[in-house]
Amino acid sequence: MQLIFLFLMILPQTYADYPALKAVLSEKGLRDVSEMMGVWIQSKLKSTEIPEVRGGVDIGIGTVDYVISNMHIGQCSMSGPSLEFVKGSGVSVEVSQLSLAIKGHWTTRFGIIHDGGSLDLAVYNTKIKTILELQDDAGRLSINTIFCGDNVGGVHIQFHGGASFFFQPFVSHFSGQISKMIHMKEIPVNISMDQYVYLSVLLTSSPAVTNQSFELDMKGEFYSNSSPSEPPFFPSKFDFQFEENYMLSLAASEFLVNSAAYAYLSSEVLQININDSMIPKNLPFHLNTSQFGAFIPQLSTLYPNMEMEVLIYASETPLFSFNSGAIDVNVLAAGKFSVVKPDGKLVPLFRLDVDASFSGSAQIDQKHLTAAFKMKNLTLTLGSSEIGDFKTAKLKQMLIIAVNTFVLRKLNDYLKTGFLLPTLQSFNLINSKLLIKNGFVVICTDVDDSWIVSMKTKVPRPQPL
Structure with missing residues (x-):
């Protein structure tokens, strides 16, 4: 009863766009x-x-x-x-x-x-x-x-x-x-995800009921809490065949994931300040003018033996695409480098622009959603400079090493453990599988009946009236 009402009660309004989220309850x-x-x-x-x-x-x-x-x-x-x-x-x-x-x-x-x-x-x-x-x-x-x-x-x-x-x-x-x-x-049609974004689950059309299923089409768009706005891209129409042997099928298009990236970008959380103290000591590169002077000769002359700091941020929305078993991600980012003066003030040095693409896969292992990614391509260009022009080829090689040995290794170690599948009130999702299609992903799942068993033990066996 809780499950079916959760399934029904989330959608009190309609919206005109194509849905980015579909849910089908099977027979x-x-x-x-x-x-x-x-x-x-x-x-x-x-x-x-x-x-x-x-x-x-x-x-x-x-x-x-x-x-x-x-x-x-x-x-x-x-x-x-x-x-x-x-x-x-x-x-x-x-x-x-x-x-x-x-x-x-x-x-x-x-x-x-x-x-x-x-x-x-x-x-x-x-x-x-x-x-x-x-x-x-x-x-x-x-x-x-x-x-x-x-x-x-x-x-x-x-x-x-x-x-x-x-x-x-x-x-x-x-x-x-x-x-x-x-x-x-x-009831509210906006589900708060965290302090930064919320998910809109408006109904895009009337429920579709057949002899074998009940389908809900939802807007499925994330918004920034601080500055909600529509992204510069639109949902596309997609259709999928639900799995009759599973209780519930959930399908999400690329738009849902990309709208989340846009919402976080709008909330200004896709950025981080990095100083040398944050870099592990065992890594071969550090944020100081002496080491960067090997790639930028004028840097060590202008600011000898000084620490550096870099602000790394997404310059545009990271975009995800789903392609028959694979997940591709394109990231446009920038790094603003500064030198740290003895009094703690920052002096701007230069900005590097990065265009990187990654490919990965995802699956459901037991009750966890797991994934792994690898780099496909990376380009590095000099966006602007307060210390004059310089070549970026050697910096690019250093960045590729840093991403592969540090960023991706840490990310994949985390994704190997994965995310625990959510619960619906007292119900756990079991026997779940993930399918990556062209333009969307599908999760097919059943519901754990241990809740039923536990409730039966709490309900006294009825006696003849």
Whole structure:
């Protein structure tokens, strides 16, 4: 129940662009959700607040007013529920053989006579069937009951205490029709990822329901918290075939990943200041004018034996592309070098521009998303200089060595461990696989049923009512 409502409740508005994020719940997923729903219902019924019932019974010589209150469910047994997709509409939900044992208190008033006691209420073999229609209601996702029917097999109330023997014949009814429209509350459509960016998950079209699946198309765009704006690129249309043998299939286009890069760039977090103290001592190069003087002769003459500092930043949005099993990344960056004077002030020296491309692969290992990257190409040019012109060929070779031996090695060591797959409330994603297609990636996954097992151990086995 939690899983399907999480799946449904994230999208209260529509948006006109192509979606960058798609989610498909398969028929297999719906069957598993049915089992989860049954366990969830039984686990939650005990904490359900049942409203008090007020009424009156004409006994010929007057009316007895009664109040039934403080009701709680002691036992519950049921078959199902079963869920099925209804093509073009939504979901059919059916619960059969629902039986409840309820305890509560009763009070009566007949003129000046007041009485009260306890009661046992049994509801037998109730069957409920409803069809939920998924709609786009003025830009908000809603669920409406287009059909609802119920059949109560039997209801029995036993009163205890007071003059219950007198009122028992007259107050032995408690059943009613269940017909209710369910409409989702408007909830935030922006998911905060961290202090810098958030993800927009607006609906781009009405939910698509077939006999085998339920699909949601989402905007899937990241924005900067500090300066939200549209990136200089647009989402492209993509379609994918969901995996019927998995509960859930999630597909994300290049646009989603690239919009995240643009959002972080707009938040000015794709930059770092590096000084010599941050460079490991065992590396053969360091940030000082003596060492850089071997590549830039005038540097050691103008600023002999002085420390240097460099600001490295992405000059444009890093762009990702997906190509049949491979992930390509193109990075345009720059490094502004300065010399550190004895008083700590920085004197600008020059700016180097870098155009680098990388290629990698990604996969799901157990419950972790792992990856590995290697360099494809790197060019280095002198962007500007306050100390005159100089050649960059030797600096380029040094940079390639630094990236391969330090940056990529550290990155791949981190990506080898990978990222733990997220959880949906109490549910863990299992049996997951990652597919890299042309222009998008797909994650196919099931949901861990250990939650169901643990909940079953907490729910007492229903006894005959």
